[in-house]
Amino acid sequence: MRDDAAGFADMTDLPAGLRTRLAADFRLRALEVVSSTPSRDGSTSKLLLRTHDGNLIESVSIHEGRGEFDGSTPSGGRLRQQLRPGATVRHRHTACISSQIGCAMACQFCASGLDGVVRNLAAVEIVEQLLLLRRLHGPVSNVVFMGMGEPMANFEQVAGAITTLCGDDIGLSARRVTVSTVGVVPGIRRLVDLGLPVGLAVSLHAPDDALRARLVPSARSWSVAAILAAADAYAAQAKRTVTYEYVLLDGVNDGEDEGQRLGELLRGRPAKVNLIPYNPVPDLAATFQRPSRSRVARFRAALQRYGVPTTIRTAKGDEVAAACGQLRRRSLD
Ligand code: SAH
Numbered sequence: 508m509r510d511d512a513a514g515f516a517d518m519t520d521l522p523a524g525l526r527t528r529l530a531a532d533f534r535l536r537a538l539e540v541v542s543s544t545p546s547r548d549g550s551t552s553k554l555l556l557r558t559h560d561g562n563l564i565e566s567v568s569i570h571e572g573r574g575e576f577d578g579s580t581p582s583g584g585r586l587r588q589q590l591r592p593g594a595t596v597r598h599r600h601t602a603c604i605s606s607q608i609g610c611a612m613a614c615q616f617c618a619s620g621l622d623g624v625v626r627n628l629a630a631v632e633i634v635e636q637l638l639l640l641r642r643l644h645g646p647v648s649n650v651v652f653m654g655m656g657e658p659m660a661n662f663e664q665v666a667g668a669i670t671t672l673c674g675d676d677i678g679l680s681a682r683r684v685t686v687s688t689v690g691v692v693p694g695i696r697r698l699v700d701l702g703l704p705v706g707l708a709v710s711l712h713a714p715d716d717a718l719r720a721r722l723v724p725s726a727r728s729w730s731v732a733a734i735l736a737a738a739d740a741y742a743a744q745a746k747r748t749v750t751y752e753y754v755l756l757d758g759v760n761d762g763e764d765e766g767q768r769l770g771e772l773l774r775g776r777p778a779k780v781n782l783i784p785y786n787p788v789p790d791l792a793a794t795f796q797r798p799s800r801s802r803v804a805r806f807r808a809a810l811q812r813y814g815v816p817t818t819i820r821t822a823k824g825d826e827v828a829a830a831c832g833q834l835r836r837r838s839l840d
Contacts, residue, residue: 513642534559537632543643552644558608558632562625565654566636567603568644601649604636606665607656612689612725614710616754616795618788619655628656630667637672649683653708657725658686659694666701673703681705687752692729695737704745708781709738710752713760714768722760735772742777749776754783755806757798766806770813779816782807 512518514536515529529535541555541563552568608625610617636654641647650672652658658665665686672679685706688694698707711731713719719726738749751773755761773780785797798806803819810817 536635537629538564538635538639540639540643554636554639554643556636556639558628562608564605564608564628564632564636566605566640567654568640569599569601569603570644571599571601572597597648599648600645601651602637602640602647603651603653604633604640605654605656606633606652606658606661610656611660612657612723614689614712614723614725616722616756616785616788616791618790621788621790624656624660627661627664630664630671633664633668634671634677637677647679649685650679651685651687651708653685653687657689657691659688659691659697662694662697666697669701669703669705682747685750689723689725690729690734691725692733692737695734695741699741699744704747706747706750707738707741707745708750708752709734710754711769712752712754714765714772718760718765722754722756731772735776738778739776747777749778751778751780752783753780754785755798755803756785757796757802759795761798761802761806763805763809766809767812770810770815773810773815774813779818780810781818781820783820 512535515521515526515533518526518529521529537559538556541557543552543554545552550570554566554568556564556566558564605628607627609622610619611624613620613623637647637650652665669681669684669686671677672684673681681703682705684703685708686698687708687710689710695707695709698705710723711719711734712722713726714731716726716730719731741747742749751769753760753769769780782803784803785795787795787797807817807819
């Protein structure tokens, strides 16, 4: 069977009668596409998917770069500064996939946790998100577990899915798969046992336990120090730099002081930071705001003074609600 067959009807190597009987009695796919919404520039698409038991999940397709740089691409100024015309820019197609229906972690700024967790996704439901994104939007080069859910709260199924994604049939390199966790220390330790050098991203969001506990309720179980120790151990084992995600919330955790303390914390560690200016969640409008560009720049500069590599995640797909459980919520309403 072609693994991207849309249904039994596509299996033209089977007799027509058998195809009809199969379609009547069995389902080929664990997930059904409810909608696929592209962003205005077409680089990002958000998929809303329905599970066999009628729940909704989200996956996002993100295209970046292009195959060949001809010196005049709209993808822009930055590339132009780094590369001579004619140089090749690797095209990246990232599948951002979900590990749970909803989320139990209740991070204060995140839409996925507003209604709690419904259930864990099965490994097949996780893998199929990639198969669907691939069929609709082309070959996938990278996978990030940054959709709905906390991967470490569904470790067995996530591990099974990763094993399949990196197996012979799909053939992704473990180096192109990233698991993002709110900081579940036992999960980070178990990731070592998986024996595949997947990337680890840790959602830190604060340089100390007190501020972190306000934003991330699950922080009460694991201190910043314990998370960093587990992440350092993983980095050493997997021989990989850990990415620390930090959502910037205006006036809450985005001061120069916090930037400096984060720098002190991560200095000399196998770490890089991905700053994510807050994506407004309609239901949380009154609670948090996205900081101004200049505040983001000051925070970044504070970190860089400590030699910590820092990138700012550009908001892609805002208008398709391609952030963090928002589309599902809108559909549930
Ligand atoms: N449970 C995993 C995956 C979550 S989604 C984790 O916590 O890492 C990936 C990232 O998006 C996390 O860092 C999460 O904190 C962040 N995020 C959630 N809601 C957001 C919002 N409204 N704006 C910006 N980033 C958000």
